[in-house]
Amino acid sequence: MAVDSNFPEQYNPKDDASFYVGNVPVYNDVILSPMDGYSDWPFRSICHELGSGMSYTEFVKAEDILKNAKRAWEKLYFQPSERPVVFQLYSDSPKDLVEAAQRVQELEPDIIDINMGCPTRSISGRGAGAGLMRTPLKVARIFRRLTDVLDVPVSAKIRLGWDDDCQPYRLIAKVIEENGGALLAVHGRTKKQGYIGKANWDAIAEIRQVISIPLIGNGDVRTVADIERMKAYTGCDGVMIGRGAITNPWIFSRKDRGDVPPEQVRSLMRVHMERNIAFYGEERGVILFRKNVARYLSLYRLSRGERKRLLSCTKGEEFLKLFDELLQRVINAEKS
């Protein structure tokens, strides 16, 4: 039904969305970054429940999809409640990207994203990830072909470029938009910077001036105040948070970590570990959870011995019992 503009108070469902990717509505402007080894189904689903507006998978190598590698398909698991779900693929081969995207589209993601930011030498060095930023013509071919053959919107996550002397972010952003890309996420660093040095928000603001598709800014967002600051400074439609969310997934509910009481940390850690065990099985689930434990507990004063005991547990129940004990001590210390 068309909305009559004479009745501005009339309910318009479109008003609820923060922005649209093609015809896919996104209902929160704060989004969990794709992170290899972290944005797996257990963590993604938790961040989504806390408010993350989109669910990006970890990146998946197109050739692994074509080879039917089990681990690649495992990374693409999702539940419908997590939508909009974004599958992220990487490759230096347009042909492999297109074939893999067609294959994974059968799982019905909402969006397919191309990784153009990975700085790892084995990936960027062969022209994939951030390496793609050096070949704008290839980027044009990839996006033209993908947007022609796929039914879902196609997006990209880029960096600013390779190094100080090669920063083609304006050109690449234009190429992506002109060849059908429906969304662009920008990590404000070059490949050479990796994850250090200050993220360049001016560059994200410049990109805002040259494209009109939705833009997500990324880099150096750690607090609720940073979210609003980045939006105001760059004009981006959404803000993506990576490392800050590992320590503080509550940021998607616009809560700083210092405002989260230990009881809530404890219950979320329980849920996270239970999902890890359900998803990966007990042994692998507990081992993979250790890196998250270290981050969740980074704010608390635990002794070396306590941390070591916790991080060497291999059984779910043993682990939960121990961290309940340790957190109780933290809670009592905070109360006294």
Ligand SMILES: Cc1cc2nc3c(=O)[nH]c(=O)nc-3n(C[C@H](O)[C@H](O)[C@H](O)COP(=O)(O)O)c2cc1C
């Ligand atoms: C451990 C780790 C894994 C990452 N894996 C991916 C990935 O699979 N795909 C991707 O586009 N970016 C990946 N990134 C980059 C993040 O999505 C994000 O752009 C970067 O961490 C900057 O944001 P932050 O300052 O909020 O952490 C990864 C980053 C980290 C730290």
